[in-house]
Amino acid sequence: MSESTFSIAGQSLIGAASMNGENGVFKGVNARTGEALEPAFGGASASDLARACALAEAAFDLYRETSLEARAVFLETIGQQIESIGDALIERCMAETGLPRARLEGERARTTGQLKLFAAVLRQGDYVDARIDPAQPERKPMPRVDLRLRNIAVGPVAVFGASNFPLAFSVAGGDTASALAAGCPVVVKAHSAHPGTSELVGRAIQRAVAQCGLPEGVFSLLFDSGIDIGRALVADPRIKAVGFTGSRAAGVALMKIANARKEPIPVYAEMSAINxxxxxxxxxxxxxxxxxxxxxxxxxxxxxxxxxxxxxxxxxxxxxxxxxxxxxxxxxxxxxxxxxxxxxxxxxxxxxxxxxxxxxxxxxxxxxxxxxxxxxxxxxxxxxxxxxxxxxxxxxxxxxxxxxxxxxxxxxxxxxxxxxxxxxxxxxxxxxxxxxxxxxxxxxxxxxxxxxxxxxxxxxxxxNGLGTGVEVGYAMVHGGPFPATSDARTTSVGGRAIERFLRPVSYQDWPDDLLPAALRGANPQRLARRVNGVLRREDCGH
Amino acid sequence: MSESTFSIAGQSLIGAASMNGENGVFKGVNARTGEALEPAFGGASASDLARACALAEAAFDLYRETSLEARAVFLETIGQQIESIGDALIERCMAETGLPRARLEGERARTTGQLKLFAAVLRQGDYVDARIDPAQPERKPMPRVDLRLRNIAVGPVAVFGASNFPLAFSVAGGDTASALAAGCPVVVKAHSAHPGTSELVGRAIQRAVAQCGLPEGVFSLLFDSGIDIGRALVADPRIKAVGFTGSRAAGVALMKIANARKEPIPVYAEMSAINxxxxxxxxxxxxxxxxxxxxxxxxxxxxxxxxxxxxxxxxxxxxxxxxxxxxxxxxxxxxxxxxxxxxxxxxxxxxxxxxxxxxxxxxxxxxxxxxxxxxxxxxxxxxxxxxxxxxxxxxxxxxxxxxxxxxxxxxxxxxxxxxxxxxxxxxxxxxxxxxxxxxxxxxxxxxxxxxxxxxxxxxxxxxNGLGTGVEVGYAMVHGGPFPATSDARTTSVGGRAIERFLRPVSYQDWPDDLLPAALRGANPQRLARRVNGVLRREDCGH
Missing domain, CATH: 3.40.309.10 (Aldehyde Dehydrogenase; Chain A, domain 2)
Structure with missing residues (x-):
């Protein structure tokens, strides 16, 4: 890959395209000196946003039904593409955030580690929560129908980059990784405190989408120096959930927008804590x-x-x-x-x-x-x-x-x-x-x-410990009652973060060939499935 | 039990007490004739509501940590107490709702069946989602902490009785059963269309609370002919979640109250559908x-x-x-x-x-x-x-x-x-x-x-079927995107309904004797637990 692959153009990424936004201009800032960093970034317009959401909507039905393995490979590919940027990413990020090299190298490893964790969650498949209550045609007084349940993706997701984790909770951070794992296309609103870092990572995801042959609408990245695009993104009827890390005021504002929609949607805002x-x-x-x-x-x-x-x-x-x-x-x-x-x-x-x-x-x-x-x-x-x-x-x-x-x-x-x-x-x-x-x-x-x-x-x-250092594992809860987060039932770090972007669907009496693979009689994905409430592993005797 | 045990006094039930509400008076109505039914019911006051919520709050920490078996027995006891009312319940319910005997006998069986389902969910214990990521003291560059996760109850829950299921979605219906199973005290606002039925069932729960030696605040039942008590219940800071079945207008009104609280809480409203x-x-x-x-x-x-x-x-x-x-x-x-x-x-x-x-x-x-x-x-x-x-x-x-x-x-x-x-x-x-x-x-x-x-x-x-007839099983989803419900991530019928009243908590590096039983090294409850992400059954080789 040529060096120019990793140059920063100041462009929003709408599906497979890159575009110079024409809705205002802003620049990154050197955190140590306060000086502006080149290049200038053009703010996305309402029509850029509409196009990103339309592409996400168009990609959704196809993307959500890609195989577990295909999405796992996609997440791993994103990680490889981020690593391939090399030191250019670390240096730009150091300039934009003032964070030291060791911290950002660690954060990059955390970011690729999160992508790998969700790849493992996908390959295991338990998150699907496949359930079968078989028919009982002889039951009295009424026969029992055949009922099967699985979790499906909720729809396109809006993710807001966080200022304090320019890699691990921004463009390819935990919200994006878990939403993509769930099968949701993602539209990211970049944090204006680290636009160059955001574009570099966004282009890495864009390359991974192409490399994996996925529909382009799976990922878009929008820049805006103000709050209009973020507000419009949460209000867009094609967006079905929101991931956010930031201040209490901003999180509560997004909750209000989401609740005022014709169809209210969940907002996962991680906001404020004194621990x-x-x-x-x-x-x-x-x-x-x-x-x-x-x-x-x-x-x-x-x-x-x-x-x-x-x-x-x-x-x-x-x-x-x-x-x-x-x-x-x-x-x-x-x-x-x-x-x-x-x-x-x-x-x-x-x-x-x-x-x-x-x-x-x-x-x-x-x-x-x-x-x-x-x-x-x-x-x-x-x-x-x-x-x-x-x-x-x-x-x-x-x-x-x-x-x-x-x-x-x-x-x-x-x-x-x-x-x-x-x-x-x-x-x-x-x-x-x-x-x-x-x-x-x-x-x-x-x-x-x-x-x-x-x-x-x-x-x-x-x-006998302190809360700093949030382990990325299966038993982590990075969440908590309001105002720590907007939804105490969830975590934004760890394996359970994928649950935020799922909803259950029940299938009654369907012919086998029309059922999703997760619920077919032959169990082609070899998922652990709950039969009459009891989990049965394919490789376990019961 | 004497016949008078099953008489209807027109009283709200606040913990172990019964009280004549003094906030207005209303009567049940014979659905066939429109004639008023005796006795008169007194509406609960704001202080009655406050007392019910205070008792629920006081009961919460003890009740939520009762054993899985204790809560399972409690749910079964409620079912037995409902059955013990006998025909008095069916006859009152027929008068208040106009529904025929066979339907109501079936609905009573469904109600006790739901209680039994959640007793089974408790005894199995998978809903706890116990997870252990063991410490790795040798890990480089940083040792890994010991991290354990379980689901706990969210807190006291408000339940609204539904007009169209006077038994199965009212005082001891699916919302109450799943909230009690989760470990949440419940305060029910009775539907004014079937107050006598509600009081009979409420007293059955009250007797079950006493019989099982549980704190009285686990259950209260409030009457009100209007909407003030329902609104105040959702606004009360001690209430942490709401279960509701009814009209779109009423459900949306409750969502607004819940979102406007200082601490917003989830509302599970099942509202409107044309199927x-x-x-x-x-x-x-x-x-x-x-x-x-x-x-x-x-x-x-x-x-x-x-x-x-x-x-x-x-x-x-x-x-x-x-x-x-x-x-x-x-x-x-x-x-x-x-x-x-x-x-x-x-x-x-x-x-x-x-x-x-x-x-x-x-x-x-x-x-x-x-x-x-x-x-x-x-x-x-x-x-x-x-x-x-x-x-x-x-x-x-x-x-x-x-x-x-x-x-x-x-x-x-x-x-x-x-x-x-x-x-x-x-x-x-x-x-x-x-x-x-x-x-x-x-x-x-x-x-x-x-x-x-x-x-x-x-x-x-x-x-090749029709949606009427909602099977109570493990694979049922009685839910759906807005406005069918307020929260498409959940179901109000079936085993997964318990998830609405849970939130995950992570325990880092705790001494074994301070850990909840679900997470202790010896696994005294013999739960299936997820170790490094892989579910391990106690009775399964891996």
């Missing part, structure tokens, strides 16, 4: 300083720009907590400042830190050196300095503003008078992606008391 | 008259008051369709008039029939005898006379009003010029619960062309 970390007394006493260092490392990872960033710490006040606060403050003072993803995210972070600093009942533990530090480290203009605050549980319970997410490396320690008050604070918080508990064996009884509350608040509960 | 029946040419030629008689029987079953009632017939015009129309008209002329569920439903039905009769491009095939018939059969004032209409595909495509559901025994035949036009008509309709196709082997190729459209329009597709 409480509970330090139980014996753990705090036994290894408070170690936990403090682990906490500081998690808080500053990726400049704190993770959905699972530990923004809240809960513990019972006293000597051991004071020691933890000192150790955490010291560890954060040693942390290097890091460039944030965009100037706007940096400005919002600074405003959030400023707001907490000025709140009367909030004590600053590690934010005061912000200005000195920046000079000392010769940091860039968009670097974030970690910030750590403390407040009493009473103050926290009284002021809803203290529960708002500050996106970046800022956290608030809530000093509780006892475990009952700590439980009350937990009860007061909104839905979360993660809640962590640090505990020793002597804390188990106390933990048993709060665990039901933790399960109700979060999609993932951790013992 | 198209496609007659392919060879089937029409080979057995048009037989299909006509089957169609007429399905259309008039239960006075046409089923969600799956065949309200639309699509076929290519010609001699064979004309013969079908004549045969269907004759069969409907012979059908006895039947009492409708309520005077209001009867009035709405008559208005819908009247509207179609007056539509210029609609031909009446079997509605003209309405008045004569009523005299001849000495029918009651709220009897429905079947009605059959016909229109061209052009007229149907041009007039959206022809696609609206007329709840009752009315149907519209759409005469298409050819199969392409028939396909266009199918494409134009909204989401459906069912679509049926009547076909012969010579029709298979034509069917293959339209089948993808059918799958996209409906939750259940049938060959």
């Amino acid at each position: 409480p970390v509970v330090l139980l007394p014996h753990a705090l006493a036994a290894r408070g300083e170690l936990i403090a260092r682990q906490f500081a490392a998690a808080l500053t990872l990726g400049a704190g720009q993770f959905c699972t960033n530990p923004g809240l710490v809960l513990a019972v006040e006293g000597e051991t907590l004071r020691a933890f606060e000192l150790a955490a403050g010291a560890a954060l003072a040693d942390a290097a400042a890091q460039t944030m993803l965009t100037p706007r995210i940096h400005a919002n972070y600074c405003a959030g830190v400023e707001r907490l600093s000025r709140t009367a009942q909030v004590e600053s533990l590690a934010a005061s050196e912000q200005d000195n530090k920046q000079d000392k480290m010769q940091g860039g203009p968009f670097d974030a300095q970690p910030a750590l605050f403390a407040a009493s549980a009473q103050a926290f319970l009284a002021d809803e503003a203290l529960r708002a997410e500050v996106f970046g490396p800022a956290s608030l320690i809530v000093r509780c008078s006892d475990l009952n008050e700590l439980h009350a604070v937990l009860d007061s918080i909104e839905g979360q992606l993660t809640v962590s508990v640090h505990l020793e064996p002597a804390d188990h009884e106390a933990c048993r008391t709060i665990l039901p509350t933790l399960e109700r608040k979060a999609g993932r509960v951790l013992a | 198209p029946v496609v007659l392919l040419p060879h089937a029409l030629a080979a057995r048009g008259e037989l299909i006509a008689r089957q169609f007429a029987a399905a259309l008039t079953l239960g006075a046409g008051q089923f969600c799956t009632n065949p309200g639309l017939v699509l076929a290519v015009e010609g001699e064979t369709l004309r013969a079908f129309e004549l045969a269907a008209g004759a069969a409907l002329a012979d059908a006895a008039a039947q009492t409708m569920l309520t005077p209001r439903i009867h009035a709405n039905y008559c208005a819908g029939v009247e509207r179609l009769s007056r539509t210029a491009q609609v031909e009446s095939l079997a509605a003209s005898e309405q008045d004569n018939k009523q005299d001849k059969m000495q029918g009651g004032p709220f009897d429905a006379q079947p009605a059959l209409f016909a229109a061209s595909a052009q007229a149907f495509l041009a007039d959206e009003a022809l696609r609206a559901e007329v709840f009752g025994p009315a149907s519209l035949i759409v005469r298409c010029s050819d199969l392409n036009e028939l396909h266009a008509v199918l494409d134009s309709i909204e989401g459906q619960l069912t679509v049926s196709v009547h076909l012969e082997p010579a029709d298979h190729e034509a069917c293959r062309t339209i089948l993808p459209t059918l799958e996209r329009k409906a939750g259940r597709v049938l060959a």
